[in-house]
Amino acid sequence: MKMKFVAVAALFVVVVTGKPFDYNADPDDCAGYNACHPVYDDRLNVHLVPHSHDDVGWLSTKDQYYYQSVQYTISTVVKSLLQNPDRRFIQVETAYFYMWWADQSQKTKADVRQLINEGRLEITNGAWSMNDEAAVHYQSTIDQFTLGLRFVEDVLGKCARPRVGWQIDPFGHSREHASLMAQMGMDGLFFARLDYRDRRKRNSDKTADLIWSASENLGNSSSIFTSVLYNHYSAPGGFCFDIRCGDSPIVTDPESTEYNWDTRVKDFANYASSQSNNYPTNNVLITMGDDFQWTSAEQYYTNIDRLIEGFKKFKPTINSKEINIIYSTPSCYAKAVRDAVEAQKIELDVKTDDFFPYADTTNTVWSGYFTSRPTSKRLERLANNLHQVSKQVGAISGRQFDVKNKLSQAMGVMQHHDAITGTEKAAVEKDYHRMLTAGMETATSDISSGLSSLLGLESDLDLKSCLLSNISICAEADADQFHVLVYNPLARPVSHYVQIPVDDFTFQVTGPLGLVIDNQVTDPVRDFSFVSHATRDRVLPKILIFKADNIPAFGYQAYTIDRQSTVSSSSKEKVMAVDEIGFGEDKNVKFDHVGLIRSITINNVTSAKTSGAYIFRPDTLNRDAIPLGEPETTILVNTGNVVREVKQVWNDWVTQIIRIYKDEDYIEFDWAVGPVNITDGFGKEIITRYTTSLKETDGVFYTDSNGREMIYRKKDYRPTYTYTSEEPQAGNYYPVNSKILIRDEQNEFAVLTDRSEGGSSLNSSEVELMLIRALLDDDKRGVGENLNEIEYGAGLVARGSHFVTLGDIAKGNGEVSMAALERDIAQRKLLQPWVFFTETVPPQSEGSLLDHSLPSNVHLLTLEPWSDNAILIRLEHVLEKEEDPNLSKEVTVDVSGLFKTFKIVSMKEYMLAANTPLEESKKFTWSQVGEEDASSPLSKENRLARDEADLNITLAPMQIRTFVATVEFASK
Template sequence: MMRIAWLFTLFILNSAKPIKDSESCGYESCNKVDPSKINVHLVPHSHDDVGWLKTVDQYYYGAKNYIQPAGVQHIIGSVVQALQKDSTRRFIQVETAFFWQWWQDQPEKTKEMTRQLVNRGRLEIVNAAWSMNDEAAAHYHSIIDQFTWGLKRINDTLGKCGRPKIGWQIDPFGHSKEMASIFSQIGYEGVFFARLDYRDSKKRHLNKDLELIWQGSSDLGNFSNIFTGVLYDFYTAPAYFCWDILCGDRPIIDNEKSFDYNVNTVVHEFADYVTKGIEYYKTNNLLITMGGDFTYQAAEMYFTNMDKLIAGFKKYRPDINVLYSTPSCYLKAVNEEGRIKNIKFQLKTDDFFPYASGIHSYWTGYFTSRPNSKRFERQGNNLLQVMKQTTSFAKYGHNLNFENNLIPLKEVMGIMQHHDAITGTEKQHVAQDYVRLLTAAVNTAEEDVDSIILNILKKTDNADDAKIKFSSCLMANVSHCEKSNLDRFTVVVYNPLSRYVNHYVRLPVNGNSYTIVGPDGNVNYEILPTIADFSYVDSITPSKKELVFVAENLPPLGLKYFYIQMSKSTRKKHKIVKQTRFGNNVSQMSKSTRKKHKIVKQTRFGNNNSGFTIDKVTGLLSSVTLNGVTIELSQNFMFYNGANGETFRASGAYIFRPANTTPTAASFAKTITYTTYATDIVDEVHQIFNNWIRQIIRVYKNENYIEFDWLVGPIALINDLGVEVVTRFVTKRLSNGVFYTDSNGKQMVKRIRNFREMYTYTNEEPISGNYYPITSCILLKDGGSDNCSQGDNLEIAVLNDRAQGGSSLEDGQMELMIHRRLLNDDNFGVGEPLNEIEFNEGVVVRGQHYLTFGRKNTCSKSSVKSAAANQRDIAQRKLLSPWVFVGDATSNQHSLQNLQAKLNFQFSGLATALPNNNTNDKATILLRLEHIFSKDEDNVLSQPATLNIGNLFPLFNIINIEEMSLAAHMPKIEIEKMTWNSFIPATPSREVRSTDLNIDLEPMEIRTFIVEVVPKTRNFV
């Protein structure tokens, strides 16, 4: 058995001509500081949201300025012109999405001018991801992807001098450990932000701890360390010193003959601001942001006044050195002074969640806001990984290049990570535009999937008549898939993971009986009722049934092909029997008439290994059995009323502030209605809590989790207040106020109720103050730790299918917020309540949770799979779930016999040869290998591992390999890190180059490579 769980992503990189860069970029281009003075680093910048109050295009072109006067194309163009006038001027460009859109519109003369500014250090690229991503709701896969894409565009256009050194996360609403780790692994030297908890901010100001060394990952140690700076006074220009067309502050008048001459006054007022600020920092350097939201649309106006300010300080306050600067130049100055004076900076090992800007303003509502958008984003990532892999196979299989089809999806997925996109904190019309963009990108990405499938499966060159048009069933969540309602259709199930998995395919159908043929012959199936009739969806005709079957042993980076035909045979009903235990082995489907599943009243579902029981009186879950262990556990839906803002802050898109600290049970009755179904594949209990909440609890045979498939909405407005719906899992386990949540889907972070590690917590908001972002998992441990003397040594986890907020408000309890409908704005800028309407009603949300538990690793025998191992396995299978494509097979030429004659019904990118490629050209592939386990999570799987990739790909031969930064924008060997105190970031001592094909992986490590390959050839079989 392999001692590591790993995955990889591959796609073809386009080549780009190298740009000759000047030696004056980088730290050498910094304006000089004076060690004997206070050095004020003016950092001109514009914070340009990739959608918020206006759509992406509206912001770029400057449309609908009555909503917000903003046009990014004018900002970049105006800045480039202004920087030409003075070699000392500086500006930082952040969002690559906007920069790339602007770049494509420019003539070559302007492009060359921009390159020169970058090469001379006047225009510095910082962050450089496609957008400034959120750090709570974004998954690390998508974060890394959008940095990779943004940095690739910067490399292609600006070359080496365009490489950023700084993370610039000035506006996101809280900051994660994993983000710090990602920045460090990309190769950045520092990260700056503006928002942190008001109590944390006060303490840091008093203790001069606004700058620190942040260890992003205990597993990666020093290599995840990064210098982190909190901005002195938010990210906007100081009050009364904004000279943009969006501001109304007085200009600097330096004509001494003018009656309004004011240089002396302005300089001394600014000096007062500076001398106050410098007291909060440990060096004589102070970073002052000169800019704000969508500033510099007329850049010369801003720069002219700053020129006069700098000159005024030389005349009236020569004791203070005011200079144009950038974040990297500021970092260089702080580092140099710190080393000379042996200044020690605080080491931080936790994160900055949750963020509270005031006593009653906890920004924890956005962890859940717009749940449908959060789910669609997760699906977009899933499909993107599938299509990156399959387009690579097409490239080598038959020299078919469909890479351009993926560009819109890469771009939109980058946009979706923005801190006003995935967060759900944008205006409604912007949210709808994000959906429009993502839907169009998905359709483009799938445009040629039928050609890809044909060419990787065909047995002979003469197989074109076996080509079927495939597409995804994105509306299967409302029980609609046009192609699966045909009399004959085909299904391709593609596995993007690098290991064999089973996948339970569920497709909306109208028929009662089917024949399913896969690569291994006939396949067993079940027909079950859908969760609801979805009659409110007036644009489609939803199906009332679901076809369920198991796609077993899906090959790694491979697929299985299934032919499905409606059968005219009649089905016999099972007798209704009295029994309490269910769960036989999955039986092989025969061609004979099938029996219908049982519909019985029962209390126990599943089998002795995996199952659950329902309380007959309440209709609620009462116990769960997994891996042969049974625990008492209940689950229910509840809701909080959102505060209306009459007293303190309202609950809104950003803020979660319940009007009541005790939620109300959503069932409104002692007993809920439920119906049970028992089949050979899955047992289900269909529950109805009220007229807007229902759920299916499932146990699939031979699985180690319980699935909760819930449907919530349209939310009824209770007591004329907003409603915030939660699901709550309750056990009798003692957790001692401790629970764990994931950080962007990767490492787990310990949380303690009513406690903060770095400052004194005050409990004015006992519910929202204990809410944390849950991107993939929340868990409890017996006794709150790995101590094996506590309880049964169990670790209980709930995994989700999208980002949500949640907590453990009492011992043994896990709560996840799943839907919000609010009637008031929280007054943090979006300007409208979070009251989504769809089909003329409040929006309906459907989602899944997955419950699992097992022994804590330290309490397990070495041969027993730990609870953490199960959690990681489930999380990977749900994040990168096998993707289902459905095709129309009603044409005569698409008979089962013809398809079997022309196509293989199975393919693996890691186990079988791929179609012939007639080119001998070399190509480059981006390869990522990841160790998904943390140290001490599992006795076996947490160990370091070595993987030889030489025989990993039967598709091609590897002729060269070079290790890159995490985002693949520079060779790892070129990463250099500053020294801070005794915290010396690890140098890349294990970089792989040339033909070394043995890759070592430490726990939690992700390694990125550019692999040069030549394709192999194959003979058709």
């Protein structure tokens, strides 16, 4: 949703010529905080922040918004800033700045660099887009900040490094995002949207400026100053001076019949006075702008200039205090608050949880978007999977990978808070998909040429990705013989069950070293033939499953698949009573007489359990989900030695396959839902609910924060304000990016997702996840369309999978704890081995791009080409403190000799986004929270003590360390 409020604008025109811009300036030579206008201890300091909020797609596409509006905003702002040295502006979305920069003359570029150097134009946030915080994964968030900040520094220099995060429009805020901002070296984080009850309490308690302690593992290195905007992100009512606003301009001529200078100053002073009653220091921040404003900047600036001059002339006071009203930026406001807090020994509120779910008024909880447009959310997750493969192959093969990369840009746009959220118009969603698909095609081509080069092949492997295999379309597999190359993007060996759509034949699968691999041909979760009618693509009727065993770290295995017979090897679907499927007594699923699950056993722990699809319809008459009832059929699909399956069919639009793999510590629930039946005149939200026999859980459950740390949740409870239960379902839903779990004193039950979904535990010992939404009405929050997706000429069919696991909390599978086991499964689900189709099998049918694997608790999060003879490397400890007695400890890895194609000469450490060397970071410290112990690997002091030639890297639990490595390629 976007709200329209109102704003304020500028005065005296002065042509200014600043000092020449030093493009390679040392950060100490940048204006930085010295560019902030003075503030005073004995006055109320009113910080006016001119800004335009420019969505990277929402009601219009990214390109439509740029050419209709954003290009004019940046151009006119730059011209107006050059007229008056007092003026300020913040530029936020780098995706738009990138487009604008390409069209500018050298003179304009020099002017912009000068404005940046002098602190008059400030890059704030600086990511490719202003990302969502509920449905995004931390890896994609880090990548899109890295992309945006690298471009900013490449063209504007070190003085352009952002000092604060500016997340003013996302619909709720995650703890992990705040932690990432702190790890990037940001001094503050600003946002506008929080629950109306929380806002009311914070205003009353003067706690809208706070310190967010954003990690239970990373200590004070993850703490960040956070400020909640007073009134959305618009200008005060009556003070919008944008060309599209109708508010009265400020008239300073006393002879004019329109003269209003003194009254406008008084009105603004009253507004500032009211706001000041809600903040802990003598500083208030007032935003001057809104969505796609400032396209005629001089009009806005002229009125703000007159407003500021009016305060000097009429000298209004608040409680006998003078008012110091200034052009400012969010970073200058953060600096002023910090100085006041430290000088006056003010204790700010400390926040340790997150700001989900968001409700703007009674009965309007914004938790539906956790699930909205589920296929779009899944496509983004797949694109990230391929993106990491592309970067890895590019780095190891010595290829360049710059800001122009199509998939990097598309992924940056897709993180936007109206993209991954599914809150855009349908036509804009299609445009997002267009960009992602084009990027994935280019990435596949790049991987093909990179791997071909690494393998020393004379001809290209001509790799193809089969992006429609989830709906049984894969032209590459519709042949008598085809080859696949399975690439593992994790820095440790993994096994993976490959699923490929095929025709109804028997097959022989030949793997590395010419070994024949066991395989099964089985039935898909549903019939996708309706796609053929719309696209004329051939839908293949069966699924071939085989195990790619022990794929090397950052490595591949090649397989050849041959048709053997026209006689089907697949089990014929039989409607029959199914008592049990599984592999022995330690891993099985048992069914009752009507086909519902009676119990599951994994890791030698059994839980009575049922699951099914339910309609989430919290209307005024019925506040609980309405069950679809018993399945119409429960069908034994196969009982082979690779996988065992049962298909459950509720009706023609709700089906699922329960799949047990021979060598996995989870059971897969492969579901397909849609088109949702709304012919009865009711929109519906479909959930699946898992009921366990765990002991009373007292409404407590846990969800991940953007795929990283787990957060404690409790039904009908908020840690920081009194919760009221007008919306008993929606108000208890939280974003589940990768995992939701419940536990009792001994056992733990977890569901791992393949995309972001909304989830909760509304009843004791139960977990539910929302799968798809089809609605008949618009929610009146700005989109102007009801959410009822159409694909292939019919209502949307969404397909996905849940991995369900269960076990003793401490013992897990006997080798690691349940938490460590779940981390392993989640990582393998996020970065699955990617299946490429190829015309030829390479002479070496198996290989690794690494010399050795990394430990199971260390993840090579990023391997990316950076510049000539330089590689970006991020290492991550994947466990939290105390999750596993052996693995949740500090771990040291030696990365010398890790890569086969290059030698690491040295590693220079950077802040998380890779734009600021660690030694150049000057992030605010707060005496209230202190600093890390100098001996901790989390402390800056300890990290700086490492010699750059020392390739032994120590990681604390949940720590990510970022390095630019200087390397020598063997072939150079």
